[in-house]
Amino acid sequence: MANANKKIISKGKAGQEKKEKKPSKSPVTVEVVDGIFVFHGGKGGHNITERKNKTLEPYGKCIYNYGLLLELIPGDQTSLINQNIGNSRYVHNNYLAERIKYYDEHRETLSIDQYKKEFLPKLKEEKEFLKRTDKFVYQNACQNVDTAYQNFFSGKAGFPNFASSRKPNGNSFTTNYTNNNIELKMIDGLPYLKLPKIGNVRFVLPKGKTLADLQPQGVSIKSATVTRTNSRYRVSLQMETVIDRPVFPTIIHADEVFSVDLGLKVFGMFGNAKETFTVPNPRWIKVHARRLRRFQQGLSRKQYDQNTHRGSKNWEKARAKVAKEQRKTADQRRDFHHKLARAIADNYTAFICEDLAVKNMMKNRHLSKAIASVGWSQFLTIVKYKMEKAGKYFRRVSRWFPSSQTCRCCGYKNTEVKDLKVREWTCPQCGTWHDRDENAQKNIHAEGLSILKSEGIQIIM
Numbered sequence: 001m002a003n004a005n006k007k008i009i010s011k012g013k014a015g016q017e018k019k020e021k022k023p024s025k026s027p028v029t030v031e032v033v034d035g036i037f038v039f040h041g042g043k044g045g046h047n048i049t050e051r052k053n054k055t056l057e058p059y060g061k062c063i064y065n066y067g068l069l070l071e072l073i074p075g076d077q078t079s080l081i082n083q084n085i086g087n088s089r090y091v092h093n094n095y096l097a098e099r100i101k102y103y104d105e106h107r108e109t110l111s112i113d114q115y116k117k118e119f120l121p122k123l124k125e126e127k128e129f130l131k132r133t134d135k136f137v138y139q140n141a142c143q144n145v146d147t148a149y150q151n152f153f154s155g156k157a158g159f160p161n162f163a164s165s166r167k168p169n170g171n172s173f174t175t176n177y178t179n180n181n182i183e184l185k186m187i188d189g190l191p192y193l194k195l196p197k198i199g200n201v202r203f204v205l206p207k208g209k210t211l212a213d214l215q216p217q218g219v220s221i222k223s224a225t226v227t228r229t230n231s232r233y234r235v236s237l238q239m240e241t242v243i244d245r246p247v248f249p250t251i252i253h254a255d256e257v258f259s260v261d262l263g264l265k266v267f268g269m270f271g272n273a274k275e276t277f278t279v280p281n282p283r284w285i286k287v288h289a290r291r292l293r294r295f296q297q298g299l300s301r302k303q304y305d306q307n308t309h310r311g312s313k314n315w316e317k318a319r320a321k322v323a324k325e326q327r328k329t330a331d332q333r334r335d336f337h338h339k340l341a342r343a344i345a346d347n348y349t350a351f352i353c354e355d356l357a358v359k360n361m362m363k364n365r366h367l368s369k370a371i372a373s374v375g376w377s378q379f380l381t382i383v384k385y386k387m388e389k390a391g392k393y394f395r396r397v398s399r400w401f402p403s404s405q406t407c408r409c410c411g412y413k414n415t416e417v418k419d420l421k422v423r424e425w426t427c428p429q430c431g432t433w434h435d436r437d438e439n440a441q442k443n444i445h446a447e448g449l450s451i452l453k454s455e456g457i458q459i460i461m
Contacts, residue, residue, distance in 0.1 A: 095110075
């Protein structure tokens with residue numbers, strides 16, 4: 001059925017589902033109570049943040065959303081969390097299956113509201129275990145399916161997939177905040193997170209932090225996403241606060257513009273107009289790569305039944321070791337990216353980088369492993385939001401800009417430098433010797449200055 005539906009829908013716009021009607025919007029109003037901005041209304045519609053920002057314009061403020069990641073220590077609540085994860089996956093798959101079937105029969109979209117009204121109540125009557133989960137979990141599970149359809153129609157992704165307990169998309173659930181159903185609290189001197197239909201769950205308080213640091217006055221929780229990885233659980237809280245609207249400067253000194261040429265042997269060649277220096281890849285990248293390879297080799301030797309998708313007890317133990325090593329590597333990589341991005345955002349007014357086509361570069365089987373291990377996309381995303389929050393500039397140079405091939409002194413373009421093996425070269429026109437990465441960083445910096453000038457920003461040399 002799913003394959004037939006793929007063929008029908010992928011023919012073009014004529015085969016697309018009809019768009020469901022958006023719910024009517026209620027106006028958003030704001031009042032200031034003891035220095036805290038309190039919003040009223042705003043039900044319906046999907047651009048609630050934009051509407052809130054509009055009400056904040058007279059105050060010179062704007063909405064700032066960010067995430068807070070915490071490690072959970074569930075005890076008796078483990079079974080309840082697993083139940084919520086399983087129920088979310090069940091409804092996700094049921095809605096997707098019903099939506100495919102409904103389109104095959106009626107050539108119309110089975111909207112979320114229609115599914116919740118006509119199908120979900122009957123499903124809850126048939127499956128009693130579905131009544132143990134908060135309604136927002138099902139709302140978000142259905143919304144994920146609808147978003148997957150939108151991405152499919154826009155060409156951003158393939159046809160929506162069913163969630164699997166063996167994959168990340170089937171091992172999480174998301175619930176929304178309402179009537180204080182999600183709350184950070186201290187009980188007997190220990191930190192807890194209250195979750196709907198689950199109760200109070202212990203979590204690890206970050207070193208040197210208090211609850212007031214995690215949720216300062218005026219910061220509200222919008223949603224919570226609990227994720228299971230093997231036997232460990234994490235929660236990602238979406239936080240919302242009101243901050244001063246960033247004011248971007250119109251005059252910048254050239255030394256305050258920072259640029260980078262990202263690499264693989266070293267993490268990147270960083271610098272400004274006067275100095276250039278390398279940031280090496282952390283030592284743990286190679287250490288964990290060797291350990292992970294050893295664990296994966298051990299896993300491949302354990303017994304695993306391809307038909308039942310079940311492994312022996314030793315296979316489960318080996319799989320847990322692989323997952324733990326991958327998790328540790330990801331945590332260390334994220335920590336490295338955040339610290340480096342914070343140093344850049346604190347010390348420079350503008351950051352220039354290349355618009356890298358990472359997905360296309362990953363197709364190179366000789367470089368894909370190295371590119372994945374350094375995490376360029378994650379690093380640039382972190383730098384971008386830290387710079388913009390501080391009222392500073394983040395700009396990307398076109399991926400077609402020949403930064404490595406162009407002589408920074410005379411502008412001569414040497415096409416032989418396309419070969420990645422060429423790490424040093426001498427310009428045949430002006431005779432200047434170039435280090436490949438340093439020359440690329442200087443050219444990216446110069447191109448970044450041109451982009452800023454074209455936007456009307458004054459550059460002081």
